Amino acid sequence: MTDLNTLGLAEARDKLRAKEITSVDLTQACLDAAEASGALNAFVHHTPDIALAQAKAADARLATGDAHDMCGLPLGIKDLFCTKGVASQAGSAILEGFKPEYESTITQNLFDAGAVMLGKLNMDEFAMGSSNETSVYGNAVSPWRRGNDDTALTPGGSSGGSAAAVAADLCLAATGTDTGGSIRQPAAFTGTVGIKPTYGRCSRWGVVAFASSLDQAGPMTKSVRDAAIMLEAMAGHDAKDSTSAELAVPNFEAMLTGDIRGKKIGIPKEYHMDGMPEDIEALWAQGREMLKAAGAEIVDISLPHTKYALPAYYVIAPAEASSNLARYDGVRYGHRANLAAGDGITEMYEKTRAEGFGHEVQRRVMVGTYVLSAGFYDAYYNRARRVRALIKRDFEQVFAAGIDAILTPATPSAAFGLGEMDNEDPVKMYLNDVFTVTVNLAGLPGISVPTGVDHQGLPLGLQLIGRPWEEGDLLNTAYALETAAGFVAKPGKWW
């Protein structure tokens, strides 16, 4: 079979088990596709030797008939994950040359299951951005185009390389991370599926920290079934991350019955935004109809504190980032500035950090430091924390009232052109996260499902938000939506 790289995880797993294909052939097909995709700038480090060695080992394991679902499946890994002996730069110049001496728990879990690593994927610097344009490697490019217009579009961010690679079939699936929308927004922009699990479901150990109370990793895949399979392999308790939950990981795939009869789906009125494009409004209405036709009950709900979520996020996330990023001091990791005669340790810190961090990261460190400073702590940071508690309570109340899942748009627009956002006004970029940050602030699971295309043929996603720890139920509702939507569009190959 040719084009093995176009398979999804479930299909490839079944073919591997049936001995119709080998992991080495599957991996080689992905390596070839990745190699030929320079124009997308999705992979920033290729690891073919590791990939082929892992694929050979996987084939041997498959031959014994005792292999995990992920065994032999080639993946791309976001550059935010520490991978032992392999460059892990978090998209930043400050981590130039950094090769971790340890493996992140999530990549270790995937490798233990037999998965194959093709290489590292592009991302916004330290996961700060929504377009992949803050990356030190230059932006990743979406494989999608607006009709015949050849304007280069963003794959979204910060997991932009992951989204571009999955959408362009350079890998079967990829890891992503989501602090305020970084899995779900790029998934929506590229016609792929992205789930941010409940905070604590996946270990953060070895994932470069941005905002520790919000960061959570998850899979980015070609289907909901693939997301279920990969999430199960990534998740689980880890003694090395004190925020990781001591909960058993269910067999998520077994929960995909597609039966959502009697489920109550909430439609929050606060997510109707002024100036929302008609395409998005229409998609949301279609999503409601699809779930209703599948037997769910559609209920209007209110999440009254929604409008404060974005400002609260853009106080809390930079505050935590300013603390987390203090460790990049030129002593312990990566880049160190050349010093002039007479420079002391202060100059070393200042020069290293000025050279090593890009503009957006510097902006967030400054905002974070400001909102945590003695005179402003109460006015900004504490107020944002109180808002966060109210947002969490809004969700708790609707779930307590019997709502099973909440349906919203994933993004306020389709993918935009690279360079089209006004860099002078960061808030315009931040508005990309308006429908996704609430989920991180409340620690809930959220998934973006490709549901339709806009008037220019670009993919659009709807977001489903679930109860904490009920990813299985959420995935099943997403599966019902995916089945009803029947999204099959693919980008034409131009790269």
Ligand SMILES: NC(=O)C[C@H](N)C(=O)O
């Ligand atoms: N990391 C994320 O979830 C991305 C979000 N757009 C941010 O810039 O903070």
